[in-house]
Amino acid sequence: MISFLDLAADFSEVEADARARIDAVLARQQFVLGPQTAELEKRMRERTGALAALACSSGSDALYLALAALGIGAGDAVVVPAFTFFASAGAVVRTGAEPVFCDVDTRGFMAGGAQFEAAIEREFGSRHGAELRHRRSGARLRALMPVHLYGQAAAMTEIVGVAGARGLAVIEDAAQAIGADVDGRSVGRWGNVGCFSFYPTKNLGGAGDGGMLLTDDGAVAARLARLRVHGASVTDPYLHEEVGINARMGEMQAAVLNAKLGRLDAWTERRRDVAARYMARLEPLSRAGALLLPHCATASQHVWHQFTVRIAERRDQVVSRMEAGGVAARVFYPRPLHLQPCFSALGYRDGDLPECEKAAAQVLCLPIYPSLGDDDVDRVCESLAAALAV
Ligand SMILES: Cc1ncc(COP(=O)(O)O)c(C=O)c1O
Incomplete structure (x- = not known):
């Protein structure tokens, strides 16, 4: 039998380090957002060159947090390819915004500049400069969400160009594509925020759910850091100027991910x-x-x-x-x-x-x-x- 995956074989290569790290977590008894998480964030910053890397509870939550941190919510629309994992569009709906679906190309199964452009023209009209309102719902177009499907980087130069010409944000769903780049720039660093998943079957998979956010925008990073802890102020955990969610990363996850990241x-x-x-x-x-x-x-x-x-x-x-x-x-x-x-x-x-x-x-x-x-x-x-x- 040739199985679809062999997670045990990957784990056996890092088992000693993973167990030592897990022991360290157990000894310390700090189970969320501790030193293992900080190490994972630092290594992701160093690997990608991003200003900020924030670990979180899953790729799905990363997408939600990215949208929320950019102020996207009720009355807004986000263009998402219709050929992707459910979470890409699910996250848009969780913010109160509306997903608008675009087609993909024949060869790469992904939406590039042409597919995003076509969806904007079809569903919003093509006025440059003016606010784009959805023809049916009136929702205001705010962002594009390219998906790096199957581990392949989407055509980010084109996509960022389409977004830039219309003042739209770009949220990259890089859940499947850790390690991929375009012209030497990591996926997740082309748009305003990049989102990764550490679901166990991903190229870098934890022992449960986990995710990561990258951004080069300091203000967005600060907001993401708050939103992942119920919107609490980083300096005063009982001061909430807005409502976030619990999207913290567990230290056990970070321990396993740190052990695997070197491989x-x-x-x-x-x-x-x-x-x-x-x-x-x-x-x-x-x-x-x-x-x-x-x-x-x-x-x-x-x-x-x-x-x-x-x-x-x-x-x-x-x-x-x-x-x-x-x-x-x-x-x-x-x-x-x-x-x-x-x-x-x-x-x-x-x-x-x-x-x-x-x-x-x-x-x-x-x-x-x-x-x-x-x-x-x-x-x-x-x-x-x-x-x-x-
Ligand atoms: C394209 C895509 N987006 C989002 C997600 C959501 O990630 P998670 O399962 O960590 O919530 C996944 C993976 O499951 C995915 O493949």
């Missing part, structure tokens, strides 16, 4: 090797038109959280046949967000965002993780070829 770059390199082997081994199938291989602009832009091929027909049968043959494959994500029942009041219909719908019907994610061996990759490719041939 992240090596793990990313191994993911890149696995991806390169998939590309080479699957090339004949791609040439024969049986599948589409993922697109990767430059090596450093992709950290291969997922290796995702596109299969034009009978994708679900291919998954079942692979599973039956002992190879795990997954579909992220089978239903685009604009067609989720909870968003039906927004009025989207089948066919509104065709590339998102096509991606949801066609994507297939293959196992990719640092301990996956070359022989395993070859077996996955054989299994996929056999499943496609039926």
Whole structure:
């Protein structure tokens, strides 16, 4: 059996350090926002060059906090790609704002400048300079939320250009893309705030939920720091000038993450090797038109959280046949967000965002993780070829 993930193998490489750090937390009995969290924040600042890094309870909470810290709430709208994990849009709704969905491109499954631009024109009209109000709801457009899907950096130069021309904020959903960059600048540092997830299956995963916020704006950083502790003043914990949430990071999480962080770059390199082997081994199938291989602009832009091929027909049968043959494959994500029942009041219909719908019907994610061996990759490719041939 080739599993979809092998978290135990990753952990075994850092187990001694993780256990020592956890022991230190237990000895100290300070369980939230203590020295382990401070170390993780410092290392994230140093790795990315960000002015501020704030650890928090999850990637979902990071997105919520980012939006709230930029003052986005009721009466506002944020453009979000419809082909992403639910949390990207869920966070917008939690602030009281309205998600407006945009399509993605065919090759990278992501929204770039053109897709954000098209959504703005379609749903708000294209007046430059003036406030953009949603045609149906009247909500005021405030921000774009690019998602670095599957570990690949979105086209940030373009996106920041589209936002800048209209005075919009940019909140990056970098939950899947820690370690990726565009032209040497880390994801999460292109927009106003960048949000990361440390969910256990992520490239850097904790022993539970966790997240991280990056920003280069000192005032936004100060507000984020307050909002993650119920809006309390940093100097007076019982003074609240606004309402936040409890989004603190636990020290146990930070301990595990600190232990793993030292291995992240090596793990990313191994993911890149696995991806390169998939590309080479699957090339004949791609040439024969049986599948589409993922697109990767430059090596450093992709950290291969997922290796995702596109299969034009009978994708679900291919998954079942692979599973039956002992190879795990997954579909992220089978239903685009604009067609989720909870968003039906927004009025989207089948066919509104065709590339998102096509991606949801066609994507297939293959196992990719640092301990996956070359022989395993070859077996996955054989299994996929056999499943496609039926
Ligand atoms: C694209 C994307 N956004 C947001 C999240 C939310 O992160 P979390 O699960 O840490 O809340 C995830 C991961 O689960 C994700 O993949």
